[in-house]
Amino acid sequence: MKFGVVIFPGSNCDYDTFFVLKNGLRQETVFLWHKDHDLRGVDCVVLPGGFSYGDYLRSGAIARFSPLMQEVREFADRGGSVLGICNGFQVLLELGLLPGAMLRNKNLKFLCQYVHLRVDNPETRFTRRTRRGQILRIPIAHFDGHYFSPPETLRDLEEHGQVVFRYVDEKGKPTEAANVNGSAAGIAGLINRRGNVLGMMPHPERASEALLGSEDGRLIFESLVQP
Amino acid sequence: MRVRILVSFKESVLDPQGQTVKNALLTLGYGFVKDVRQGKVFEIALDGITEEQARRAIPEIADKVLANPIIEKFTWEILTEQKKV
Numbered sequence: 351m352k353f354g355v356v357i358f359p360g361s362n363c364d365y366d367t368f369f370v371l372k373n374g375l376r377q378e379t380v381f382l383w384h385k386d387h388d389l390r391g392v393d394c395v396v397l398p399g400g401f402s403y404g405d406y407l408r409s410g411a412i413a414r415f416s417p418l419m420q421e422v423r424e425f426a427d428r429g430g431s432v433l434g435i436c437n438g439f440q441v442l443l444e445l446g447l448l449p450g451a452m453l454r455n456k457n458l459k460f461l462c463q464y465v466h467l468r469v470d471n472p473e474t475r476f477t478r479r480t481r482r483g484q485i486l487r488i489p490i491a492h493f494d495g496h497y498f499s500p501p502e503t504l505r506d507l508e509e510h511g512q513v514v515f516r517y518v519d520e521k522g523k524p525t526e527a528a529n530v531n532g533s534a535a536g537i538a539g540l541i542n543r544r545g546n547v548l549g550m551m552p553h554p555e556r557a558s559e560a561l562l563g564s565e566d567g568r569l570i571f572e573s574l575v576q577p
Numbered sequence: 578m579r580v581r582i583l584v585s586f587k588e589s590v591l592d593p594q595g596q597t598v599k600n601a602l603l604t605l606g607y608g609f610v611k612d613v614r615q616g617k618v619f620e621i622a623l624d625g626i627t628e629e630q631a632r633r634a635i636p637e638i639a640d641k642v643l644a645n646p647i648i649e650k651f652t653w654e655i656l657t658e659q660k661k662v
Contacts, residue, residue, distance in 0.1 A: 407642070407643070411645070415642075444645070450647060451645050457593075458593050458594065458597060498647070498648055532591075
């Protein structure tokens with residue numbers, strides 16, 4: 351499988367993501383520059399974490415207008431796999447490939463810590479190596495991760511199994527304390543209706559080697575590679 | 578021509594920054610403060626278009642770029658030119 355990791359000015363998890371895909375999963379991986387118009391024949395586009403365009407205006411708001419993102423939109427419309435991590439999730443929301451928007455974390459703090467995620471939908475191309483209800487320990491690092499959608503959109507997301515990951519405590523309970531950024535319905539990761547675009551705030555690329563404290567994030571990349 | 582665009586959160590959206598400012602004002606003794614909503618102001622200088630064209634373009638710019646319609650609303654006004662001395 352060929353992966354493309356997009357670089358915006360201000361991306362800072364691009365090399366970590368590239369390293370995991372190339373050296374960890376031994377997949378062909380290329381960088382994609384935000385000003386290019388060519389996706390170089392990749393099978394999966396990864397929008398990495400960081401602060402694209404300094405997060406000016408709103409997180410992900412300017413990156414959305416990059417020339418490459420118009421290609422990514424068409425790629426997604428054709429059913430191509432797109433994974434947005436942290437800032438990449440914010441870009442997908444601004445682009446309208448996923449519903450909703452991000453607000454500042456409820457406690458107004460930048461949160462950089464491990465969280466527990468519960469897999470609520472293992473039947474996606476991003477989670478088929480996980481089990482329903484499996485708890486993943488993956489770190490977050492964001493200021494604007496407080497997911498918001500109007501109630502009718504939230505109902506729609508739940509009805510169609512689009513909430514893939516939810517913030518829970520270590521036992522799998524979706525408590526208020528575990529929902530550290532205040533996200534609506536504790537949403538940590540969302541997929542589109544068609545099932546080819548996933549956005550998640552936690553960083554699976556930072557949890558893909560035992561040496562770094564957790565390998566749980568690797569399951570997401572492995573799901574894409576090994577059906 | 579200059580325009581001023583004010584972007585703020587919709588009433589249905591929690592504004593923790595506004596809440597924090599409100600709490601600070603109450604702590605300082607301004608007990609009459611009922612609510613604070615924080616927003617963003619954009620002042621944009623325009624050139625080469627008529628006022629009529631601007632009246633069409635500005636809401637489009639605000640809706641497409643400056644505000645995220647899912648969480649934010651906006652108002653705008655054309656600023657009256659200051660007389661040159």
